[in-house]
Amino acid sequence: MPNSVWENLESFVRMEAGLSQRKTLTRALDLERDLDLTGDDADDFMGKFFEKFEVKHGDFEFSRHFCGEGFNPFVVLGFIFSAKLRRKYDKEPLTLGMLEKAIELGIWDSQELGRSAGNQMGR
Template identity: 50%
Template sequence: MRNITWEELEAWVRKENGARPKKALTRATELNKDLDVTGDDAVDFMQHFFDAFSIDHGDYSFDRYFVAEGFSPVELILLLVSKKKRASYDRPPVTLGMLYQAALDGRWDCTRLESLLHP
């Protein structure tokens, strides 16, 4: 385990994301839902995270956690009428707790990190 504090991670997230000082950030805070880190912003955020904390990408895959930007009109209609299509957009969230654990471990391990979602 590496010696990184929660406060260091929180300060980095606030700087990288521009989160207001009064916004509560917890281990359950989700990048997508709570901090609006999506699409191309998510690509940049995660790459900066891996670089800033010297984390091995391990089995991390953008597509596992985030949906790429851009919609076609046909796809939008399919989302409205197809339960299967909507389900294809479901992704496990990336939480600050997952980022913190990856920073401590020095490696992204999907199984280990996603187990934090359901303790």
């Protein structure tokens, strides 16, 4: 039975993201880049996260960390010619360490989570 914040979070992530026990989870893993949580799946995941761990939404913005659903070949072509477009789709990482810290804080505080994310990368 999980007893620490990390163990509870790890169990939740495995269940909601459909990850096997063989997949090593670390605090540095990014939900979108490493666990392939995007679009509606990421939105559902985050909704369940806030509910299960009773974390207040605070200043959480979905679009800050995740791209929307779907694939547009014209956008991909636009990446070649537009740095502005590339920046629009370059999202801030949302790591498992940040989720853990949000649980500990009880609220999503982007500034605090960003500050602590660097500290937790080696944990």
